[in-house]
Amino acid sequence: MRIASRRPFRIGRSKAGLGLFATRPIKKGAFIIKYWGRKLRNKDADELETKYLFELNSRWTIDGSPRRNIARYINHSCRPNAETDVVKGEVLITAYRNIQPGDEIAYDYGKDYFNTFIKPHGCRCMKCKEAKAKARAEKTAKTKATRRRKKTKRAKRP
Numbered sequence: 001m002r003i004a005s006r007r008p009f010r011i012g013r014s015k016a017g018l019g020l021f022a023t024r025p026i027k028k029g030a031f032i033i034k035y036w037g038r039k040l041r042n043k044d045a046d047e048l049e050t051k052y053l054f055e056l057n058s059r060w061t062i063d064g065s066p067r068r069n070i071a072r073y074i075n076h077s078c079r080p081n082a083e084t085d086v087v088k089g090e091v092l093i094t095a096y097r098n099i100q101p102g103d104e105i106a107y108d109y110g111k112d113y114f115n116t117f118i119k120p121h122g123c124r125c126m127k128c129k130e131a132k133a134k135a136r137a138e139k140t141a142k143t144k145a146t147r148r149r150k151k152t153k154r155a156k157r158p
């Protein structure tokens with residue numbers, strides 16, 4: 001017998017490595033998970049070699065690198081379905097819109113993180129993937145149109 005998990009999500013394979021996926025519908029505004037970790041002074045956090053830092057304010061940062069911080073598996077998206085709120089020194093992740101089972105849960109990591117860690121190798125979120133696919137399709141269509149035009153020209157020659 002399978003025991004139903006209380007958590008409405010699971011860790012799974014994502015386009016960007018591992019990710020967190022909804023296993024049950026999550027209503028807009030509903031609490032999903034806490035970003036759990038050790039609280040550090042920002043100046044001490046700056047010394048750490050980890051990407052799993054969540055800056056709370058101008059003084060404090062959470063080091064979310066421990067594996068039991070499940071929220072660290074949540075990937076970045078430029079079109080997020082979740083958001084983070086800092087409430088009394090804790091980072092709460094809530095649904096920004098209705099999330100369906102199977103959807104990957106993602107929030108916007110913010111400009112600084114994006115520019116430092118994501119931009120250099122390209123963003124792999126759904127929004128950016130769709131934009132890339134669209135650009136590729138448009139390029140292909142253009143190339144084909146050019147080829148067609150050339151052919152027509154050639155055909156008209158005596």
Ligand SMILES: [Zn+2]
Nearest residue numbers: 078123125128
């Ligand atoms: Zn993106």
